């Protein structure tokens with residue numbers, strides 16, 4: 001699947017350069033490090049990075065695991081990711097142009113799913129579809145670590161503080177910043193703004209999609225990290241494995 005403008009309303013194909021600057025900031029390097037720490041990567045892990053972009057997570061995890069599938073809707077992001085991987089001598093990252101809401105991956109084929117700053121581009125039903133896909137492709141007991149903007153446009157004190165901080169930071173950039181605020185307000189009114197979601201909604205979505213060991217960790221700024229696990233094999237699944245072992249004579 002290529003980066004179709006209808007499915008990529010923010011035009012990520014055109015934002016490669018801008019994103020290079022953002023992901024190089026201390027805040028994003030700290031998010032990357034914390035995701036990798038919480039993910040507890042193991043040498044045999046098959047990993048999927050959802051909305052991999054230029055490879056912030058994928059390229060960091062690749063040397064520590066068996067394979068990383070880097071999924072992104074933007075073909076140009078993936079092309080840059082491939083160039084970076086080649087420059088770094090990383091050979092176990094597979095770029096996959098696809099929508100997070102419909103992963104062309106087999107059931108129970110992945111040990112670890114990670115993601116950074118991709119989910120707020122999906123509305124909440126879209127996030128739930130992507131989480132259901134993540135659970136489907138994870139093996140029983142497989143892990144999920146997602147970093148994203150975690151706040152909502154509510155009157156709660158944390159939400160109000162974060163929105164105000166964002167507006168002030170953008171306004172400080174002068175006329176260009178003010179123009180951006182006006183554009184964002186227009187997008188918000190047109191229902192095309194990004195879709196950050198509160199920590200409480202993240203927890204509920206993960207539980208509703210059948211994850212367990214769910215917890216959310218908030219960072220100092222807008223970011224939060226959701227950690228969860230696909231439940232280990234149930235009693236119903238376990239005998240099937242035993243039956244296979246018996247059939248193979250073990």
Ligand SMILES: C[S@@+](CC[C@H](N)C(=O)[O-])C[C@H]1O[C@@H](n2cnc3c(N)ncnc32)[C@H](O)[C@@H]1O
Nearest residue numbers: 012051052053056072073074099100116118121
């Ligand atoms: C803000 S960038 C984050 C990139 C990278 N994870 C990082 O942290 O540097 C968001 C990425 O998500 C991708 N994306 C947005 N919506 C998507 C979707 N529905 N399916 C797949 N990728 C998507 C964009 O193309 C973009 O590369």
